[in-house]
Amino acid sequence: MLLPESRNFLNKVVKRVHFFPDRADIELELSAHIEDSALFLQKEEQLDEREAQIKAIERMGNAEEIGTALNRQHNPFLGYLWYFSRIIMVMLCIVVILQSIPMLLVSGWTIVFDHPIRDIPKETYVRHVEPNIVIKLDDRRIRITDVIQSEDGSLHICYSHYSLSFSSLHGWSFGGLTGFQDEDGNTYFSGGGRGTAGLYNRARRSLENFPFDKEILIIELDRAGRYYRVKIPLGEVKQQ
């Protein structure tokens, strides 16, 4: 139990410490020292509790000097920098975790479960090639994984894509492959398709009524300074 004299001594010390979050710890540590010292004096010099504490305070030295020394040790600039950096770090951590959960879930779902190629029943395939061609478009990498023609004449181009930059976390979504033609220069626009969302995406583009006698699919883009052209041999049409 600290005496008012000891409290007064501790107040004088901690007043000199400008980094206030440390004041309580300093006070606790010094009071423990005073109590230990007082107990020792009670035993060694047969003093009563009050006398022992007063002597212990005297032995501690000048409160202002101790406070000044402690203030140097508990640098307020570094102290506040550490204190606020801790708060900001925790807040940012919570925000980033909360924001990343939906994106990770969607991306994980795509990687594990969502394969647009499964939209096409295997028994309807009349030709199927796996070109595995990578198109580089700025930071985006587009991998053409499968080209399938089904018995209704539709040509399905299956591809995956992702961005090397982090902008896929917030940016414009990729509009999809465009510019389809055959070896004779006939262009194909009509059809459907779908894509997935997330950091890693899979997509399918289906072109209606692609002739069975065409042997090559050309995908070409030449716009706004960007260019790519890929030629995909489509292989033999399986006899029905």
Add this chain to the structure above:
Amino acid sequence: MIRLKKTIRNLLIIAVLLFLFMQFNGLYFSPVQALHASEKDLHFGPSEIVHSFDYGDSRYFLTRYEDFVSCPSIEKALGVFWRYGGGYGSPNDKSRPLFYQEAKGEGDWRIFGVRNDVSIAYLEATLHDPEGKGAPITLTCKEFYDDMFCLIREGEEHLMSITAYDKAGNIVYESKYRE
């Protein structure tokens, strides 16, 4: 010393988290960075910034890239950041003495373009509110930046007509009147 180490560790973690936070939310320290990142994602540009100006909480850019012109806006966010935005340009139709595009933002209306006929000294745009109730408003533009211009106004107006004049006040170009 322990506190110094902890502070350095915290600051490094903050830098990584801040980077992720900015990426998740499309935030950049500079509007030009935000504009060019946006253009790159659209597989366009980087465009040349002809002129920029602040209006409301956004910075507007008059830009050119090859034959494309555009006037994207980049919005200020959280006081110190600029939010990813902007868009694809429109190809300048050089057969027209005055090529222009209308764009609508959140609560603002703007018209931008390029004078292909250098004799154009100023232009007037007549606007109407979408419901056609108010009196028509005429905006005049006399400033061109490398032949590009932009007129901006708060509100939901739409363009009724645009007329371009030479120095002497003769009509060089007149758009079709739109109700």
